[in-house]
Amino acid sequence: MAVGNDSSSRQEQPIQERRWRGVQIVNREHQRSRLTRHWTAMYIVCLHILTTISKRPMDDPSCPRAPLVEFFLERAGVEPGSPARRSSDKNKVNTPLGPVCLWVLILEGVSLSPNNHASPTGTSCGFTCFILRVSDDVMKQTMEEAPSVSQITGFQMASPPHVLLQGVSEVLSSVVQDVGLVVSGSSSGAQLLQELLSAPWLSALLKMYESLLQFQRLKPSPLLPCSAGVSHEILYVVSKVQRPSAEARELFRLLCSPHMKALLWSHDTVAQQDFGPVLEPLPEDLPDDEEAVRIVCLVKNNQPLGATIKRDEKTGQIYIARVIHGGLADRSGLLNAGDLLLEVNGNPVSGLEPEQVIKILVNSQGTILFKVVPNSSQTCSSQKPVYMRAMVDYCPLEDSSIPLPAAGVSFCRADVLEVVDQSDGQWWQARRLPTSGSCAGLIPSASNLKSKQREQWWCQPLQTHTCIKPRESCFSLLHLDLNTSSSHTFYLFFLLLTVTLGDSENGQAQIDDPNLAVELEDLTMDEADAEQMDKLYIAGFRKSFRFWRRSSLRRRRQSCSSCCPGNSSLATPYEEVTLFQRPLQDTHRLIVLVGASGVGVNELRKRLIRINPHDSSDESRRADRATYHFVNRELFDHMISNHRFVEHGEHRGHLYGTSFDAIEEVLQQGRICVIDVEPRSIQSLRIKTLKPFVIFVKVPNSDKLRETRRDAQILTKHGHNRTFMEEDFVELEETSKLIEAKYKQFFDCVLVNENLHESCLQLCSIVQRAQDQEHWVPVSWTREDL
Numbered sequence: 115m116a117v118g119n120d121s122s123s124r125q126e127q128p129i130q131e132r133r134w135r136g137v138q139i140v141n142r143e144h145q146r147s148r149l150t151r152h153w154t155a156m157y158i159v160c161l162h163i164l165t166t167i168s169k170r171p172m173d174d175p176s177c178p179r180a181p182l183v184e185f186f187l188e189r190a191g192v193e194p195g196s197p198a199r200r201s202s203d204k205n206k207v208n209t210p211l212g213p214v215c216l217w218v219l220i221l222e223g224v225s226l227s228p229n230n231h232a233s234p235t236g237t238s239c240g241f242t243c244f245i246l247r248v249s250d251d252v253m254k255q256t257m258e259e260a261p262s263v264s265q266i267t268g269f270q271m272a273s274p275p276h277v278l279l280q281g282v283s284e285v286l287s288s289v290v291q292d293v294g295l296v297v298s299g300s301s302s303g304a305q306l307l308q309e310l311l312s313a314p315w316l317s318a319l320l321k322m323y324e325s326l327l328q329f330q331r332l333k334p335s336p337l338l339p340c341s342a343g344v345s346h347e348i349l350y351v352v353s354k355v356q357r358p359s360a361e362a363r364e365l366f367r368l369l370c371s372p373h374m375k376a377l378l379w380s381h382d383t384v385a386q387q388d389f390g391p392v393l394e395p396l397p398e399d400l401p402d403d404e405e406a407v408r409i410v411c412l413v414k415n416n417q418p419l420g421a422t423i424k425r426d427e428k429t430g431q432i433y434i435a436r437v438i439h440g441g442l443a444d445r446s447g448l449l450n451a452g453d454l455l456l457e458v459n460g461n462p463v464s465g466l467e468p469e470q471v472i473k474i475l476v477n478s479q480g481t482i483l484f485k486v487v488p489n490s491s492q493t494c495s496s497q498k499p500v501y502m503r504a505m506v507d508y509c510p511l512e513d514s515s516i517p518l519p520a521a522g523v524s525f526c527r528a529d530v531l532e533v534v535d536q537s538d539g540q541w542w543q544a545r546r547l548p549t550s551g552s553c554a555g556l557i558p559s560a561s562n563l564k565s566k567q568r569e570q571w572w573c574q575p576l577q578t579h580t581c582i583k584p585r586e587s588c589f590s591l592l593h594l595d596l597n598t599s600s601s602h603t604f605y606l607f608f609l610l611l612t613v614t615l616g617d618s619e620n621g622q623a624q625i626d627d628p629n630l631a632v633e634l635e636d637l638t639m640d641e642a643d644a645e646q647m648d649k650l651y652i653a654g655f656r657k658s659f660r661f662w663r664r665s666s667l668r669r670r671r672q673s674c675s676s677c678c679p680g681n682s683s684l685a686t687p688y689e690e691v692t693l694f695q696r697p698l699q700d701t702h703r704l705i706v707l708v709g710a711s712g713v714g715v716n717e718l719r720k721r722l723i724r725i726n727p728h729d730s731s732d733e734s735r736r737a738d739r740a741t742y743h744f745v746n747r748e749l750f751d752h753m754i755s756n757h758r759f760v761e762h763g764e765h766r767g768h769l770y771g772t773s774f775d776a777i778e779e780v781l782q783q784g785r786i787c788v789i790d791v792e793p794r795s796i797q798s799l800r801i802k803t804l805k806p807f808v809i810f811v812k813v814p815n816s817d818k819l820r821e822t823r824r825d826a827q828i829l830t831k832h833g834h835n836r837t838f839m840e841e842d843f844v845e846l847e848e849t850s851k852l853i854e855a856k857y858k859q860f861f862d863c864v865l866v867n868e869n870l871h872e873s874c875l876q877l878c879s880i881v882q883r884a885q886d887q888e889h890w891v892p893v894s895w896t897r898e899d900l
């Protein structure tokens with residue numbers, strides 16, 4: 115250690131003597147006691163300063179510690195940059211520079227261990243307090259009783275024995291011993307002492323001491339934390355101002371308010387806490403294949419844990435089977451599928467049945483501690499959500515195979531599901547839209563759902579298949595066709611109804627699309643035949659077609675498509691969908707109306723046409739007359755075999771149909787095409803080029819139905835109109851229910867036809883929204899490659 119500047123005498127004199135040469139002159143008794151008092155006073159001054167400022171950071175330029183350290187080191191004869199300045203140097207404490215080093219250590223926030231080992235723990239606060247206390251005792255002794263060196267030496271004996279503080283006592287006693295030695299030694303340092311006492315640094319120190327004492331008096335506690343202390347300082351300063359400004363007064367008022375005081379106090383209290391747990395560093399020689407165990411602590415609240423477990427039947431070990439997206443376990447980010455579960459709340463779980471583990475979990479209160487071995491092959495699953503339209507209904511509570519019924523998501527047909535995880539082949543994780551919470555749930559995967567449906571189908575009691583027609587009726591149908599094939603009266607009836615909407619007749623409805631089309635009906639056949647047919651049949655075609663539909667629907671009421679595993683809902687339990695909004699330059703979406711016969715589909719469509727604002731145009735005139743295409747039987751058959759009909763049928767020997775070509779033609783003209791079809795035809799219309807928007811016209815409740823249709827006319831099975839009877843209402847309600855039950859998954863919108871006028875306005879608005887707003891459509895309609 116380099117000490118002092120006196121290089122010439124350094125060789126001969128012991129370090130101790132050189133260090134304390136300034137006090138070696140004092141050898142008389144009175145001088146000794148005076149000296150002792152002064153040194154003690156200096157100690158007290160310094161220790162007060164240290165106590166006050168020891169909480170301030172060393173690199174704070176406003177902190178007086180740095181110059182203080184410099185000062186003490188200089189006085190001690192330590193050269194700048196010498197090892198003595200490194201406070202963490204353990205060996206410096208017991209050297210003759212002990213007191214200086216002690217100060218330096220304290221100044222730099224270093225505490226001493228009982229073995230005088232300096233360690234940079236930064237917890238010197240209590241330590242300096244102790245010194246202050248001891249120093250007060252010392253001051254009392256020295257100033258009032260003028261104690262001798264030996265008395266001072268003895269203070270450490272009087273101090274409370276405290277193992278942690280012994281090191282401090284020893285250091286202090288060594289200082290006193292040093293002083294005692296130099297005092298008893300022969301020296302002529304009176305002059306030096308005088309210089310020392312009259313030195314400007316000492317007066318500066320005393321001034322600091324006084325200021326600090328004043329500051330100390332302002333503070334409620336010697337360890338007042340920072341911001342509260344600053345606030346007190348400000349208050350003190352403001353209170354001394356003669357004529358405080360309005361801002362100063364406001365500041366004073368604010369700082370005096372109990373809320374602000376409490377806030378600052380809370381801040382300081384929290385800021386002083388050391389919240390981070392100090393963990394042992396990992397041993398460096400840890401083998402690479404060492405299994406790291408993770409301790410996961412979750413606080414149980416009202417929501418479920420959001421994870422399922424499984425047992426490896428071979429090893430008996432319990433694994434996390436899946437973590438539910440958005441659930442408690444998922445949000446913690448600490449539990450993953452495939453993690454090996456070792457303990458739950460200290461209970462080893464290996465070998466237990468999953469039910470037993472669940473019991474432990476259920477019985478746990480508050481905090482649950484898991485000990486897991488993380489799944490090393492865990493791949494970060496960042497699956498993009500996929501949106502699926504449910505084509506079937508599902509209720510987890512009725513499904514005994516679901517791993518966690520409480521985590522199951524129930525859904526009905528037409529619901530859109532946000533599928534967030536498909537990593538498990540059997541159980542996906544999804545949210546039903548619009549979602550109410552962030553937590554996903556379990557739904558059966560498509561393959562799982564299909565196999566469930568198949569199982570269900572096989573379990574059903576054997577039923578007569580109404581879909582299989584007796585041979586006889588097939589022949590009779592054929593007979594009919596053959597009968598009529600010889601004549602020219604085989605007609606293809608293109609029924610296309612398209613409307614242009616705008617100001618309604620009474621000005622209540624408006625759709626600003628001039629392209630919304632009118633009813634379009636064309637007749638194509640030989641001029642002469644066409645003229646003849648026009649006279650004979652046009653008035654009846656529409657009615658006949660409706661009648662055919664009506665009777666065919668009745669025949670199919672007992673459809674067995676639901677009991678056949680090959681039907682569409684079994685083939686695709688989910689349909690992937692995406693949000694789609696028609697680009698302005700694209701053709702309009704086809705509007706499809708479906709509903710039970712007699713519910714008012716025809717009436718609504720007709721009214722839709724009538725509120726067409728372009729009444730001066732050709733289109734409105736054409737709206738009043740049907741347009742038919744007449745073709746010969748050969749072409750009709752050809753079109754059937756090429757699936758060019760949306761639907762086709764026969765009534766009284768005539769063949770009718772609605773063709774795709776005609777629909778596309780209307781759409782290509784930039785018009786909106788509105789058609790009404792049998793519900794079973796919806797599926798054939800669901801193609802990319804048409805992008806149909808399906809509106810289900812539903813019956814109102816029983817009372818309203820009977821009330822509103824009191825004067826309405828219904829088409830009977832004999833083909834004539836009459837007022838509604840009770841049996842018609844019953845049939846209408848039943849059919850409506852059946853259609854909804856069977857085709858709900860295809861409906862984009864449901865319109866309850868209660869009040870005719872209001873329903874019509876609603877329909878206008880729905881048609882407009884279908885064209886202008888975003889809706890879920892099958893992804894296949896939006897993909898370029900398909």
Ligand SMILES: Nc1ncnc2c1ncn2[C@@H]1O[C@H](COP(=O)(O)OP(=O)(O)OP(=O)(O)O)[C@@H](O)[C@H]1O
Nearest residue numbers: 711712713714715716717822826827867868869870
């Ligand atoms: N909301 C309503 N209030 C009162 N009467 C209505 C309402 N909707 C329709 N009607 C009347 O009910 C009768 C049957 O309506 P419409 O002919 O439109 O039925 P439909 O569904 O087209 O049946 P079909 O296909 O068998 O012709 C008509 O007289 C019609 O005016």
